[in-house]
Amino acid sequence: MTPALRCVGLRMKFGDTVAVDGLDLEVERGEVFGLLGPNGAGKTTTIRMITTLLPAPPGAIQVLGRDVARQRTAVRRLIGYVPQQLSADGTLTGRENVALFARLYDVPRVGRADQVAAVLDAMDLTEVADRPSKTYSGGMVRRLELAQALVSAPQLLILDEPTVGLDPVARDGVWDKIASIRAATGMTVLVTTHAMQEADEHCERVALMHRGRIRAQGSPDELKDALGPGTTLDDVFRHHTGNALIGDNENGGMRDVRAARRTARRVG
Amino acid sequence: MSALPVAPPAASAETEPGPLALARTVASRIATTCLVELQKLRHDRTELVTRAVQPALWLLVFGQVFTRIRAIPTGSTPYLDFLAPGILAQSALFIAIFYGIQIIWERDAGVLAKLLVTPTPRIALVGAKAFAAGVRAVAQAVVVLVLALILGVHLATNPLKIIALVAALLLGSAFFCCLSITIAGLVLSRDRLMGIGQAITMPLFFASNALYPVQLMPGWLQVVNHINPLSYEVEALRGLLVGTSARLLLDFGVLLVSAIVMIVIASALLPRLARG
Ligand SMILES: Nc1ncnc2c1ncn2[C@@H]1O[C@H](COP(=O)(O)OP(=O)(O)OP(=O)(O)O)[C@@H](O)[C@H]1O
Ligand SMILES: [Mg+2]
Numbered sequence: 001m002t003p004a005l006r007c008v009g010l011r012m013k014f015g016d017t018v019a020v021d022g023l024d025l026e027v028e029r030g031e032v033f034g035l036l037g038p039n040g041a042g043k044t045t046t047i048r049m050i051t052t053l054l055p056a057p058p059g060a061i062q063v064l065g066r067d068v069a070r071q072r073t074a075v076r077r078l079i080g081y082v083p084q085q086l087s088a089d090g091t092l093t094g095r096e097n098v099a100l101f102a103r104l105y106d107v108p109r110v111g112r113a114d115q116v117a118a119v120l121d122a123m124d125l126t127e128v129a130d131r132p133s134k135t136y137s138g139g140m141v142r143r144l145e146l147a148q149a150l151v152s153a154p155q156l157l158i159l160d161e162p163t164v165g166l167d168p169v170a171r172d173g174v175w176d177k178i179a180s181i182r183a184a185t186g187m188t189v190l191v192t193t194h195a196m197q198e199a200d201e202h203c204e205r206v207a208l209m210h211r212g213r214i215r216a217q218g219s220p221d222e223l224k225d226a227l228g229p230g231t232t233l234d235d236v237f238r239h240h241t242g243n244a245l246i247g248d249n250e251n252g253g254m255r256d257v258r259a260a261r262r263t264a265r266r267v268g
Numbered sequence: 269m270s271a272l273p274v275a276p277p278a279a280s281a282e283t284e285p286g287p288l289a290l291a292r293t294v295a296s297r298i299a300t301t302c303l304v305e306l307q308k309l310r311h312d313r314t315e316l317v318t319r320a321v322q323p324a325l326w327l328l329v330f331g332q333v334f335t336r337i338r339a340i341p342t343g344s345t346p347y348l349d350f351l352a353p354g355i356l357a358q359s360a361l362f363i364a365i366f367y368g369i370q371i372i373w374e375r376d377a378g379v380l381a382k383l384l385v386t387p388t389p390r391i392a393l394v395g396a397k398a399f400a401a402g403v404r405a406v407a408q409a410v411v412v413l414v415l416a417l418i419l420g421v422h423l424a425t426n427p428l429k430i431i432a433l434v435a436a437l438l439l440g441s442a443f444f445c446c447l448s449i450t451i452a453g454l455v456l457s458r459d460r461l462m463g464i465g466q467a468i469t470m471p472l473f474f475a476s477n478a479l480y481p482v483q484l485m486p487g488w489l490q491v492v493n494h495i496n497p498l499s500y501e502v503e504a505l506r507g508l509l510v511g512t513s514a515r516l517l518l519d520f521g522v523l524l525v526s527a528i529v530m531i532v533i534a535s536a537l538l539p540r541l542a543r544g
Contacts, residue, residue: 052384053385053543073284082382084378085376085377085378086378087379091311092307100300104297104388106296119273150272153273184272
């Protein structure tokens with residue numbers, strides 16, 4: 001069986017900045033896979049290439065056996081995507097937000113309303129579904145975005161920093177939902193984060209990314225055990241990046257501050 | 269937890285869509301966007317009112333004053349009647365130009381990325397935006413026309429003319445919406461777009477026949493007027509609403525071609541916008 005996702009020698013440059021620098025990655029079907037790395041590691045750029053937002057050369061990325069460069073529309077039908085920013089339309093209600101994506105993914109009219117209601121319910125949003133989403137908390141917006149991504153029944157769910165900017169309770173809520181989605185549908189989940197602790201708890205396999213490259217790959221336990229007892233994923237990360245501290249990247253800083261502010265504005 | 273939808277057995281489209289499928293998708297996306305636009309309008313009706321303030325001022329102050337002092341000769345047509353279609357086109361222009369600013373906001377907020385990841389061809393996305401701008405313009409036009417009626421403007425009520433009026437507004441709005449998206453795709457930042465937006469909307473408006481007859485313009489302005497799609501929109505609206513002479517075939521021809529060309533250009537620039 002072909003893997004859910006395969007990237008071979010992926011590269012992306014912005015001017016002089018090499019954002020992704022020869023990335024190889026394979027995500028098996030049905031697993032929750034974490035792409036970890038500090039600000040500016042190239043996680044979002046990688047995701048944007050996988051989701052067809054940035055161009056990738058033929059042969060570099062395959063989603064469930066389809067080449068992203070050649071079968072773009074087919075790939076788009078297979079993936080559900082939640083970007084790093086909180087991005088629901090505040091003037092629409094939760095239900096309208098989800099129904100919009102049901103239509104954009106050509107969910108058949110017969111049964112569409114039921115499908116929208118089902119994903120809203122699965123994300124615990126039934127009670128607030130008819131309120132404008134600008135009245136939602138950050139955690140609720142994230143769950144709404146999960147509902148939007150799920151309504152087309154994707155086979156690969158891609159979440160870019162789904163817990164960034166959320167309080168601990170909302171974070172757990174999001175991870176709970178990711179786990180239950182996987183249990184209910186068996187879909188593959190690719191999630192990026194810079195929270196090593198969260199990845200350790202919730203991902204079956206992880207890849208550590210630094211300056212555009214994968215430095216280590218495996219289950220969190222494998223990676224930690226290799227370094228000896230009592231180590232954390234943070235230690236593993238430092239070990240593989242020559243003691244780079246999280247957040248040590250020269251490029252990430254300002255952009256992340258801007259993104260965080262933007263998120264704060266949208267949530268607040 | 270209730271049943272989540274599970275992936276369909278086989279993804280329907282394995283190959284890139286052909287022209288027929290593309291046309292179907294475009295139509296479906298336009299319908300969807302139109303629906304969403306109406307939902308947004310329903311949630312925020314105050315916007316219809318606040319956006320009506322400016323056209324109301326133009327009609328009330330400018331229109332009334334200039335009707336009284338008879339500074340602008342408009343033949344047998346009262347100046348206010350002459351002005352009303354121009355103001356209609358102006359309010360549609362301002363609404364449409366706003367869509368470029370909106371798409372940059374959508375880019376910054378991640379909304380555009382989410383839309384671009386759906387199986388929606390770029391041209392359908394832009395076409396849908398263009399149509400949405402038209403829907404808003406038409407909703408706004410209802411408010412402006414009611415106002416004009418109250419002020420005593422004599423308006424046509426022939427349903428065929430009303431349909432043609434809606435078509436002219438849709439086409440004009442599509443052009444200016446896509447012009448704005450195109451500029452957004454070139455300058456990539458909201459601040460720059462706001463500056464440029466203002467720098468072009470006012471000249472577009474003043475270098476058109478919205479406020480005064482073409483014959484009154486100096487020669488160079490008449491030339492600008494000739495290549496300004498807004499003038500063709502105003503001419504069509506004026507001909508339909510108050511019955512002044514209009515080259516309707518030419519007007520609609522220009523509006524249709526310029527709208528299509530602009531949709532194509534804006535679609536080509538959309539990936540650049542998403543990348544920035
Ligand atoms: N559109 C762009 N134009 C120019 N440079 C970019 C662009 N997008 C990303 N970069 C640069 O590419 C590098 C990787 O950025 P990317 O957003 O992929 O990192 P990330 O791992 O997602 O970080 P974060 O945790 O901050 O989201 C950074 O140095 C960034 O400045
Ligand atoms: Mg990122």
